[in-house]
Structures are given as structure tokens and as C-alpha cells.
Amino acid sequence: MRAWEVLDVGGLVTVQDAGRPGLAHLGVPRAGWLDAPAARHAHRLVGNDDRPATRALLEVTLGGLRLRSTASRWVAVTGAACTVSVDGAARAHGRPEWLPAGAELRLGPATTGVRSYLAVAGGLDVEPVLGSRSTDTLAWVGPPLVTAGTVLALGEPAGPPVPVDVPAVVRPGPLRVRPGPRADWFAADALDRLCATSYVAAPASDRVGLRLAADSALERVRPGELASEGMVLGAVQVPPDGRPVVLLADHPTTGGYPVLAVVERDDLARCAQVRPGGAVRFVRVP
Amino acid sequence: MRPATTLLPVGPTALLAEVADAGQALSLALFARAAAVPAVEVVPAATTVLFDGLAGPEDVAAVHRLVALWTPGAPVADGDLVELPTTYDGADLDDVAERWGTDRDGVVARHAGTTFVSAFCGFAPGFAYLDGLAADLAVPRLDTPRTRVPAGSVGLAGAWCGVYPTGSPGGWRLLGRTDAVLWDPARSGGRGDRGPALLAPGTRVRFVPA
Numbered sequence: 001m002r003a004w005e006v007l008d009v010g011g012l013v014t015v016q017d018a019g020r021p022g023l024a025h026l027g028v029p030r031a032g033w034l035d036a037p038a039a040r041h042a043h044r045l046v047g048n049d050d051r052p053a054t055r056a057l058l059e060v061t062l063g064g065l066r067l068r069s070t071a072s073r074w075v076a077v078t079g080a081a082c083t084v085s086v087d088g089a090a091r092a093h094g095r096p097e098w099l100p101a102g103a104e105l106r107l108g109p110a111t112t113g114v115r116s117y118l119a120v121a122g123g124l125d126v127e128p129v130l131g132s133r134s135t136d137t138l139a140w141v142g143p144p145l146v147t148a149g150t151v152l153a154l155g156e157p158a159g160p161p162v163p164v165d166v167p168a169v170v171r172p173g174p175l176r177v178r179p180g181p182r183a184d185w186f187a188a189d190a191l192d193r194l195c196a197t198s199y200v201a202a203p204a205s206d207r208v209g210l211r212l213a214a215d216s217a218l219e220r221v222r223p224g225e226l227a228s229e230g231m232v233l234g235a236v237q238v239p240p241d242g243r244p245v246v247l248l249a250d251h252p253t254t255g256g257y258p259v260l261a262v263v264e265r266d267d268l269a270r271c272a273q274v275r276p277g278g279a280v281r282f283v284r285v286p
Numbered sequence: 287m288r289p290a291t292t293l294l295p296v297g298p299t300a301l302l303a304e305v306a307d308a309g310q311a312l313s314l315a316l317f318a319r320a321a322a323v324p325a326v327e328v329v330p331a332a333t334t335v336l337f338d339g340l341a342g343p344e345d346v347a348a349v350h351r352l353v354a355l356w357t358p359g360a361p362v363a364d365g366d367l368v369e370l371p372t373t374y375d376g377a378d379l380d381d382v383a384e385r386w387g388t389d390r391d392g393v394v395a396r397h398a399g400t401t402f403v404s405a406f407c408g409f410a411p412g413f414a415y416l417d418g419l420a421a422d423l424a425v426p427r428l429d430t431p432r433t434r435v436p437a438g439s440v441g442l443a444g445a446w447c448g449v450y451p452t453g454s455p456g457g458w459r460l461l462g463r464t465d466a467v468l469w470d471p472a473r474s475g476g477r478g479d480r481g482p483a484l485l486a487p488g489t490r491v492r493f494v495p496a
Binding site: 021022023024025026027028129130139141178179180181227228229230231232234235252253254259262263264265 | 294295296297298299300302315326327328329330331332333334335336338339406407408409410411412413471481482483486487
């Protein structure tokens, strides 16, 4: 079998593709890569552009990765910056690199950002579950976590690598938000306060949500509980402690905390790359 | 005529419809699906239906038009009927009997005598909120949830009945258990196949004492 054997992982490493949308009514989270532009860039670099949504790659969180390949393949690393080496020799981040059969590929810890993406020509040929190869870390639908000893089958390469390609431009500045469906559960100026507050990404942030902390809490004006309702990607939920959570790909399909605002889709990739302790601000779009 | 439901925007690509109760939410969700609503997700819940994954303003307008055509009040009672063989030996059976002012047999008779309808799923894949118990039979959740509830456990919370599809922590009051497989990702949902969730929204459910 043409495969990767994982020798060591530093942090959370999962298999991801574009996810399994369309099953929220059964309680199944969408899952899928958190930083879509970076993941798609990695796929383009190794020639997986024929069907990038269903080609699977690895999402490597903060800690690094070491693996050995039984087949020669083009690979590419994008997203969070990290060192890349093949049998100890330095290789580039953000470019297709040749990984010969038997060689050891190593990704160092992320130096900026949180999530690096490692794509291989042909993709990772793990068994799809409900139409997707993504691991959902909330309900554990999909392939198991990647750990030392995991063997990942490799798909057949479809096209040649693309050496010249630029990542999508990441827009700097605050996360853009629109008012959410439950803004009336908060004081009239709550959205303004959300946008005027300097937040810090909490260490408990994960694939379910970017959890934020600040000195001041957002106050509700409406007491009681909201009946659980469907949740969207990028919803800014505010639990009773007043600390907002931006829902990411593994979010529960329904939730009982009111949604004050919704982050614009194009800004979600940045939510995936904010390190714990990193600053987060919001701005309202008209 | 006053519209039967309000539609709240949830960002540019989703709309949240507010309705009277879970039965109406299910009714609207099934109506919208049958009419091929241009949404990737149609998610009924307790008093809402979320239409998510709308491609643009045209889809948003289409959902508005479709929801305006929906007539609330039509009860949904023609879904598939699933019978769940159930052993009534749950840890909270006596507690529920006391709350209902009856004994164990009385609880079993009322519970097994009810035809439930799966109103919506949430909490975990395949976990269905089953509607059908009278409001005066509502019971509160446990003050302290159990750290582990085995798969197949049948429980109550409020006037909802639910069956845990997989082992998980949980705060529902347990009446018994079933061996039925509530959640199986390998079931495709194709012709003659139930799909991964045995109790998908709209399914009718009866508990049969084993």
C-alpha cells in the first residue's frame, strides 16, 4: 500500500477535507478544514485542483509532525508558518516539495498562526464517512485522530504540481460582523460594545469555537433560556458569562445561547489562526 | 393576512424562521424540503427553522417566498413508524412514577401508549427530540448530569423523550433502554435504507415493552 506512516505528532493532527454539510438536521457538525484558503492553496500546489473539496489533507495544530512515506509524492505545507524538512534537509513552506519513498518528512512547531496544512498529490485516501473524510472533533464522526502509528493510504495523483501560486490575500484588521438574530437579547448598544472591546483568544479555543476573553462582559437584558436553535458557522454566541465564542467548523448544530453577531465568511480563516493570547477585535459592516 | 412566521437574517447566507412550537417547526421544515428550498441545511428546532447555506440574495428571496406559502397548523403524522423494543428498568423510573403520581406500571403504560414524533435532532448525531408527551407530564433535567449514560438509554427532559444514540454524559431522567441502533454512519439513506439517523425529523416512534 502506498501510505504515510505517522511517527510522531506534537499536538492535534486531523484529516480534513471541505467537510460534510447538509446533515445538520441529524445533529452532524459540518467539520472540514478551518482555514479554507490555506487548505485549498496546499491542494493547488500539489496538483489536487481536480476535486479539492473531497481530497483530504492533514490539519496540523501548533505542535509539529513527523512521518515516513512509502511512495514518492509531491507535498506542500501552507497555513501557519513552520519549518519543513525532508530527511533533515530544509524545504520550503508554501511550495511543492518532492518527498521520495522512504524519506522522513518533518514539520516543526508553528511559529506564527495555529494551523498548518500538509497536502499530498492524490490526497489522503482514508475511508469517507457520510461523504467526507473530515474528522469532527465534537461528535467524532469521521476518521480517528492522527497519532503516532497511524497509517494513511495515499490516493493516485491527478495532475502535476503548480510551482507558482500565491495564497489568498488575508485581509488585516478587525473581524467583520453583522447583527445576529438574537441581538435583542442584549442591551441596545451591545453590538457597539462588542466592536469597541479588545478581546484576547482564550487557550480553550478549539475547532468548535474561538473563545474570547475581555475585562468587560456583554450583558443580557432578557433573562431566561433561549430554546435551542440552529447555529451557523461564524455565529458569535454569548453564554451567560458574557464572553463571546465564535463558532467554527465543529460547532454543535443547535445551541441555546443567543447569537449577537455573525462573522463574515471571508474572515473565518483568521479565526483559525489566532493564537491563544492573540488580540481579536470586531467591526460592524453596513 | 399576517405572515405565519418571521424570518430573521443570520449573516448574509442564512435565515432563521420563528414559529409557534416544535410541531410547526417540523411542519415548515418538511414543507420547505419537499418544495426543494435552495438551502444546504434545513434545521428544525424547538421554535425555529434555520435555512443555512443560501448562495446569495436570490436564494434569500426564494426562502421568503416559500415560507410565505406555508400554512401552519397542518400536523405532521404521516412519517415512517419505528417501533423500539424497550426494557423499562431505568434508574429514574421510580422518580418519574412519583412525579407522575403513579407506579412503575403506570409510567410504562403512559410512555408506551404514546405515539411520538421526532421533531428535531441535536445534542449528538442521531439524538432526536421526541414530541408527544402531555405538557403536564414534563419532568426537570437532573440537577447533576450523569458522567456516562449508555447508548440506547431512553430518557425524559421536560416534555421531551429522547434515546441516547451513543454513550455520553447526560442529564435526562432514564426510563429504560433499547437495543435499537439509533446512529449508524454506514447507513446510506438510499432506497429502502433509513439513513444514518434512525429517528430523523418527521419519523413517528412507539416504545414497545420488551
